[in-house]
Amino acid sequence: MTNRKNMAKAAGVGAAATIVLGLLSTGAAKADTFIPLPGGEISKTLSDGTVVTIRLVGESANINPSMGSTPVHRNAWVSGTAEVDVDGANAGAIFPGYTVGCQVNIAGGGMSGGVEGGADWSGDTVKPTLGANSGGNLSLGPGQSKSFYVLDQEVADDFGNETHKKRNKFKSGSGSVSWADETIGLNGCGGYAQARAFVSVEVETDNVITWVTLWGRPFSLG
Template sequence: MKNHFLSRRAVTRSAVTAVAIAATLPLVTHGVASADTSTRLPAQTVTKKLADGSSITIARTNESARINPSMGGTPLHRNAWVSGRYTLSASDPKAKVGISAGYIVGCQLTLGANSTTDGTATAKSYQDISPETATVTAKTGAGVTLGPGQAANYYITDVEYKDAFGGKANTTSVSFPGSKGRLAYTNETMMINGCAGFAQARSYAKVQVTTESASQIVDVYGKPFSIG
């Protein structure tokens, strides 16, 4: 993992705050969407052992979602405003950590191994969906059109930096200068169009850890919640 974009005056989007701090944090639940429905998602802390014997602790807290129909006012349109915070802490004080975070939104897909379809004839079970297998990728704040069985990957991290030639470049990975870090975001927006059936969303984070003898990416997922 490289940290050059933070050391070269990387700028995150205004809604995202990335600060190095000490760790502790939580995760997710579930809610049924209707006009202006607020969903409070539970906390989770995960500790993962790395190949060199060190470990990384990833905590998610303050996660919430507010869901309502879009200004289009039809069942085919809906919006979600999401907020949350991640705290990272590596046991090796010389380690470097980073994070890429976002949400997966599925139209008539059940997200997660513990989910089941709701009986809708066209519902599909896609239990292993990931950011890489999503149908479309977009920044939060953008609108996407999804049909049955399709999914969108909305990423909340967007860092600008100068590449080796001085040109403007972007990455979805935020790197921290040491073994601890925090990422917070507030009211990031996801706009879904065209989904006539039920829709679900779930948060995810890809955490990069680099030590003197190991480099690893750890994936963590939140619990799915309904967006209508």
């Protein structure tokens, strides 16, 4: 004889399992996406013959497409290392950062219309138009982009007052700086969004003071 009480109990267990699986599926749909990025390398010969080489290595991004559970919120954690080599015992400073765009092409030239603190895309010897500040919590509308630095170093000025620097200085021809899980928080962008790393280096030799910039590959924020 079929036991109706046992059947009802089994049905209840099955329904509970279905609910649990449904919740797990929802969580999986919102799981973070890890993106290994290729980094890059550039070498530039300055007007006095000095060769500058910049490398971006160990670059990655961990993307959460909707931190606010809405399509206008994105969050990412980015990591990487910038390495610089300059001929001779020359000095300089490394300024790593990211440019973020909402429904705008940040893969090359031609950015226009609402670009705020973006970049001068005309060559690799010019630093980003700064505009850029430290901190990656950004609000962008369609056709806008902004840049920010990943470093925010507290140092004392000549009078002992606290100042904030967005660079890592180097001497003797080489230097490097690493960052891990730097946050990119984007609000207000209802369309596609991208980000792109840059490493700008100010180089100072006996004859030249100039900038060289390496751009990483653009990646989607969802």
